[in-house]
Each structure stands twice: as C-alpha cells, then as structure tokens.
Amino acid sequence: MMNNYLLRYHDFYYHRIVRLKQRVIELRKKLNDKEYAQHEIVKFAARIRKADQEIIPENPDRPEYRLHGDLKRYRRYKQGLQRYRMFFCFSNQPKIIVYLYLNDEKHLRKSGDKNDAYKEFKKLVVKKHFSHNPEDPKIQKWITNYRP
Numbered sequence: 001m002m003n004n005y006l007l008r009y010h011d012f013y014y015h016r017i018v019r020l021k022q023r024v025i026e027l028r029k030k031l032n033d034k035e036y037a038q039h040e041i042v043k044f045a046a047r048i049r050k051a052d053q054e055i056i057p058e059n060p061d062r063p064e065y066r067l068h069g070d071l072k073r074y075r076r077y078k079q080g081l082q083r084y085r086m087f088f089c090f091s092n093q094p095k096i097i098v099y100l101y102l103n104d105e106k107h108l109r110k111s112g113d114k115n116d117a118y119k120e121f122k123k124l125v126v127k128k129h130f131s132h133n134p135e136d137p138k139i140q141k142w143i144t145n146y147r148p
Contacts, residue, residue, distance in 0.1 A: 005057045006096045012124070013086075013099040020045050047080050052088075052099055055079075060090040060097050071122060074100070085117045 009017070024045045028036055036042055056065070056077055065075040077086040087101040101124065103117035 004095055005060065005090065006094070007052065007057065008096065008098050010098060010100045012101045016102040017048070020048065044081070044084070048086065048102070051077050051079070051081075051086060056086075056088065057097060060088065071118075071125065074121075074125070076118075076121075083117070085121070087121050 020041070023041050027039055027042060031039060056075075060075060064079075065077060066072070067074050067076055073089065075088050075090065077088070078084075085101075085103055086099065088097055088099045090097040101121050103120060
C-alpha cells in the first residue's frame, strides 16, 4: 500500500528490528516450511512489518494510538502484539513518521511492573533520547541516515 508519509527509524527501533530479522533468517535456515510459517517469532516479525509499513501510515493519529500525560506527543501501536508496544511520533507538515522504540523481552507490557514497556519508554523520553519535533536536529539526522 502506498502512503505519503516518509518512514524513518530511530536507533532503538532500528536495532531491535535488525535483531528480529536476524532471528527470522536463522529460523528460515533451520526449520522446514511448515514449522517456519507457524513459528511465533516469524509471525511477530510479519505483524511488526505490516504495522510499520501499512497500518500506521494509513492514519498515524488514530485515537487508539494516542498516549496521555507526559507522553501525549507520542503514539503507540499494540494491536496483535500481545505484550509488545511500538512507539512512534509523526508530523503532517512535513509528512513524517519516526518509529522510536519497540520493547524487548526484558520490558514486556505489565501494568505496575518496574520493567513495563511504557515506563521504559518514558525513561528514555525524560533522558531526551527521543523527540517528537520533526524540526529537531536529531530527527533530521535520522531522516537522512536511515533508509530501510
């Protein structure tokens, strides 16, 4: 599906996706077709790809993506990801979506847990690892340097 958003990836997200792709490649080498197609990691990788390439770019400002409080300028996607969350920001002028963070096995979603995905993302926001502003020089760097 074609959309008119420029899609870019922050280091945190990009490296998580690279590790996920490596796991899928390893599974492809050692499993038969049926086992590969049914493997949870392969299915998870396909859901992530569909979300960041097709679903989110259709409308990155859907109400169900919106966060509140200190994170209100950010969005998250969770459909079909169980305890995983994809965090992103976007702008309509210029039309850019920057994927920021995908939690890992150490930071699964569990309300109240010290390693909860939202708490970890908020820590990174507070430390200014991420910016929601497309004019931010850091985001401009990511736009020019990351092309999947």
